[in-house]
Every structure is written in C-alpha cells, then in structure tokens.
Amino acid sequence: MSINANDIRSRNDKKLFDLLVADPDVKKVKHVVERMEEKGPISIRRQLLATSVRLSPSMAPQVHKFKSHCVEALGVDIPIELYVYNSAQFNAACVKPEEGRLFVMFSSSLLEAFDEGEMLFIMGHELGHHLYQHHDIPIGYILRGPHRPSPKLALQLFAWSRYAEISADRAGAHCAPSFEVVGRSLFRLASGLSEQVVQFSLKEFLNQLDDMQVENTQPSQGAPKEDWFSTHPFSPLRVKALELFFDSVFVKDDGLSVDELEMSVHRLMALMEPNYLDGRTKTTETMRRLLFAGAVLIAEASGGIDDKEIERFEGFFGKGTFSDELDLNRLKQELPHRIEQTREHASVAQRMQVLHDLCLMARASGWVTAAEREVLVSISEGLNVSPSFIHTCLDRNLDLD
Ligand SMILES: [Zn+2]
Structure with a gap:
C-alpha cells in the first residue's frame, strides 16, 4: 500500500496531543512562549551558527543525500538546514522552524559512527517530529519554566512524549531499509556503542525485553542485568514497537491491521506505564x-x-x-x-x-x-x-x- 506520513502516526500520540494542546495550562505556557518570540525572536539559527557547524551540500554531500531521501519519502515541504555540533554522545535533534526553515542537528560522534541506513532512520525520526507538529507542545519549557505544571499534567506530558517518540520512530522506519537497521540504530543510541566495540544482535536486544516481561510476572527476581538498560528502559520497547510496525499492513500486505498494531503497541507501553494510579490489584x-x-x-x-x-x-x-x-x-x-x-x-x-x-x-x-x-x-x-x-x-x- 502507498502510505502517507500521517497514516503511520501513532493514534495515541494524536489523541494525547489533541488533549494537551487544548489544556488550559499548556495553552497558557504556549501563549507566554509566543509573546517572548514576538518581543524578539529567540534566534535558534543565530545560536546554531555560533555553536555548531552548518553542513553545506558541498561539505557533506552524503548527509544531504540522506536528507533528500527522507524528504521525499515523508513528503516534507520546507527548506532544511543541517548542523553538526561537537559531542561524544550519539544524539540528534530537530527544532521548531524559524522563518520558514527547519533545522536538524547531529552530534559529531553520531555522524561519524552511523552508517547510511542508520542515518536514514535518525533523519526520518527527526523529520517525523516536525511533520507531526510535536514542537507545538513546548514540553521542556512547560516542565522547566517558571509556571510549574501540576504533577498530573507533568505525567500526561510524559506519557504523550513516549507516544510521540513512537510516531517519530515510524517516520524513521519508513525511510530506513529494514527492521534490523532501525533496531541497531536504537541500540546504539541507548548504549553509546559503535560497531567496533560490540557486534550488534537484534535477537539478543529483543530478548532483553522478554526478560523485562518475565520480571513483570516474577517480580522477586533481581535487577536488570545490563546497567545501561536500567537507564534506558524505554529503548527495547521502542524496538519492539517498531517490530510490530514492520509486521503491520504499513509494511507488508498480509500484516497486522492498523487496529491490531495500535492495540499491541498500547499493551507494550503499558509495561512501562502499568497504570497503577487506577489499578485495583x-x-x-x-x-x-x-x-x-x-x-x-x-x-x-x-x-x-x-x-x-x-x-x-x-x-x-x-x-x-x-x-x-x-x-x-x-x-x-x-x-x-x-x-x-x-x-x-x-x-x-x-x-x-x-x-x-x-x-x-x-x-x-x-x-x-x-x-x-x-x-x-x-x-x-x-x-x-x-x-x-x-x-x-x-x-x-x-x-x-
Ligand atoms: Zn525523538
């Protein structure tokens, strides 16, 4: 089937997003941010030019090629500038457009270590955040800013942010060549490891999630084996959610229906969010x-x-x-x-x-x-x-x- 980027957006992302943009406290903060921008635009571009290196097409033809591939696959319709900043941590980000231009930035270590397929996933993921207007909810500002949200709103924002990542991951997956490649990208982001150090095994990475599910039914067992895993419990879930996506009608004709996909992802996310606030056990x-x-x-x-x-x-x-x-x-x-x-x-x-x-x-x-x-x-x-x-x-x- 031919798919449009909006078709693959996680339904829970959309549902929670619509609730949050209508929330009076979120609206209030958005209004404050907009007023600040009116007074004098907080020029992200100026800041980027001062702290990062802009990658022109002649400097980084490969990265620009990846960008063009993702722009076409996702139907992005805005000029994009690419930046690299000096950091040993694998990271990428995309910020709200300014004067009709979108900025996508990568850490230097990520650009060096990630191969073509992995880069397509990362680039597609970042463009996904833009396509789904995720930056319309200034989550960082709401949680850090002077007008503190209620704990309830803080938790809702957090729940939404997880589904927002699921949507962005699907946009990335739509640009990437295979499930193996996107799994490897997420493993690398979480572990900070490059191929020279550890031979990646998708199967073993997914086994970790099975261990987590076992833990849920046998709670007396010990802590997760891997240290990095305990700080990134979300990564294996994202990989599992992507596995479901690759098994769905979005990727193969006889795959899971959209309803089945969304239900399975929801069940998966409940692992992290066991809804203990209303549970009766x-x-x-x-x-x-x-x-x-x-x-x-x-x-x-x-x-x-x-x-x-x-x-x-x-x-x-x-x-x-x-x-x-x-x-x-x-x-x-x-x-x-x-x-x-x-x-x-x-x-x-x-x-x-x-x-x-x-x-x-x-x-x-x-x-x-x-x-x-x-x-x-x-x-x-x-x-x-x-x-x-x-x-x-x-x-x-x-x-x-
Ligand atoms: Zn993201």
Missing part, C-alpha cells in the same frame, strides 16, 4: 501508597509543605487525601514498610515507574534540592534500583529526543 495499591508517602516526604525534605504544595497533592491524589491530620512523622515511620512492600510485590519496571514518577513530581514542583535528591536516592536503594536511575531521571533533558 494489591501491587498497584502498594505502588500508589509508596508514591503518596514518597511525594509528601520529598516535598517536606525541602523545607516543609506549604498550601501550594497541598493543592498539588490534592489535584493529583484527589481532594481530601492530604488533610491537616496527615501525620508526617507516622508517614516517615511507615515509609520503609511501604518501600519493602513495593519491592516485594512490584516488578523492576514497575518500581522504576514509581521512582520515575516521584522524580517527575519533584521536578514539577521546582528546583530539586540536595535533600529531595537524597530522599529519592534512599527510596531507590530500598527498591533495589540503582541510584543512577534517579540521577538520570532528575538530570535528563525533558525535551523530545
């Missing part, structure tokens, strides 16, 4: 209780809980959950027990989910102090999750990858 209740105690104690760690904080909690956990009678000392005493319960009942992925959400809530309430970080680290240690996961969650860039 013993495990989800345990996770919620830990989230609540953790959130209160983190807020308390940075100089007590004020009315604004209480409002946040009520907005998130429901009215009345935080009352004057809430006994901080009792909650403190109970925390180790709640941690122990969660360690016993929840899988590694679920424990990481609670920690991740606590980090996001801490960030959403402003600058994360050393004391707050300490509480988070001690909870992660209690849950048998490497504290490096906390630092990754707290320090990572919240913009789309």
Whole structure:
C-alpha cells in the first residue's frame, strides 16, 4: 500500500496531543512562549551558527543525500538546514522552524559512527517530529519554566512524549531499509556503542525485553542485568514497537491491521506505564501508597509543605487525601514498610515507574534540592534500583529526543 506520513502516526500520540494542546495550562505556557518570540525572536539559527557547524551540500554531500531521501519519502515541504555540533554522545535533534526553515542537528560522534541506513532512520525520526507538529507542545519549557505544571499534567506530558517518540520512530522506519537497521540504530543510541566495540544482535536486544516481561510476572527476581538498560528502559520497547510496525499492513500486505498494531503497541507501553494510579490489584495499591508517602516526604525534605504544595497533592491524589491530620512523622515511620512492600510485590519496571514518577513530581514542583535528591536516592536503594536511575531521571533533558 502507498502510505502517507500521517497514516503511520501513532493514534495515541494524536489523541494525547489533541488533549494537551487544548489544556488550559499548556495553552497558557504556549501563549507566554509566543509573546517572548514576538518581543524578539529567540534566534535558534543565530545560536546554531555560533555553536555548531552548518553542513553545506558541498561539505557533506552524503548527509544531504540522506536528507533528500527522507524528504521525499515523508513528503516534507520546507527548506532544511543541517548542523553538526561537537559531542561524544550519539544524539540528534530537530527544532521548531524559524522563518520558514527547519533545522536538524547531529552530534559529531553520531555522524561519524552511523552508517547510511542508520542515518536514514535518525533523519526520518527527526523529520517525523516536525511533520507531526510535536514542537507545538513546548514540553521542556512547560516542565522547566517558571509556571510549574501540576504533577498530573507533568505525567500526561510524559506519557504523550513516549507516544510521540513512537510516531517519530515510524517516520524513521519508513525511510530506513529494514527492521534490523532501525533496531541497531536504537541500540546504539541507548548504549553509546559503535560497531567496533560490540557486534550488534537484534535477537539478543529483543530478548532483553522478554526478560523485562518475565520480571513483570516474577517480580522477586533481581535487577536488570545490563546497567545501561536500567537507564534506558524505554529503548527495547521502542524496538519492539517498531517490530510490530514492520509486521503491520504499513509494511507488508498480509500484516497486522492498523487496529491490531495500535492495540499491541498500547499493551507494550503499558509495561512501562502499568497504570497503577487506577489499578485495583494489591501491587498497584502498594505502588500508589509508596508514591503518596514518597511525594509528601520529598516535598517536606525541602523545607516543609506549604498550601501550594497541598493543592498539588490534592489535584493529583484527589481532594481530601492530604488533610491537616496527615501525620508526617507516622508517614516517615511507615515509609520503609511501604518501600519493602513495593519491592516485594512490584516488578523492576514497575518500581522504576514509581521512582520515575516521584522524580517527575519533584521536578514539577521546582528546583530539586540536595535533600529531595537524597530522599529519592534512599527510596531507590530500598527498591533495589540503582541510584543512577534517579540521577538520570532528575538530570535528563525533558525535551523530545
Ligand atoms: Zn525523538
């Protein structure tokens, strides 16, 4: 079948995107950003020219060839400028167009290490973010800016950002030659390894996800084997989601229907997002209780809980959950027990989910102090999750990858 880039966009990305752009708090921040741009455009181009090298067609004919291939495959209709910046980390990005031009940038190490097929995937992925207007939701600005979002909105933004990556990955896959190649690209992005160091095996990479699923049913088992995996739990899921895409009608005639594809991807993402906020099992209740105690104690760690904080909690956990009678000392005493319960009942992925959400809530309430970080680290240690996961969650860039 002949496909148009919009056909392959993840339905959940579109659904959550539509909800978010209509959200009053998101609208407010967008308005602030627009006003700032009116006053004097925050010239991204000027900044890029000062800090990066623009790749002209004569300097980098190969990269421009990849660009043309993706532009045609995806039907992108805007002039594009390519940039490279000096960094040892494999990375690429695309920012909101300025004066009718789109900017795509790559780290120097990525340009050196990625082969043609991998580059097509990366380029297509970045153009996908533009095509699906993902930059219309200034997620990084909302989460970092002066008008802090409610924890609920922060979590919604995060859920959307995962589906946005799924859409962008499909755009990249549409430009790339094979599933093997896109799997390898994602493995490299996550591990930072080049071919000289590790012989990539798609099968083994996918096995890791099976291990993760096993962990979910046998929660008492140990932590993930690979260290880098615990900081990038999302990568194997993205590969699996892409495997489903390559098995769908978008790629082969007798493949999964679009409904089947979307349902399978949704089930997959639920691994990372077990929806413990509404779940009714013993495990989800345990996770919620830990989230609540953790959130209160983190807020308390940075100089007590004020009315604004209480409002946040009520907005998130429901009215009345935080009352004057809430006994901080009792909650403190109970925390180790709640941690122990969660360690016993929840899988590694679920424990990481609670920690991740606590980090996001801490960030959403402003600058994360050393004391707050300490509480988070001690909870992660209690849950048998490497504290490096906390630092990754707290320090990572919240913009789309
Ligand atoms: Zn991305």
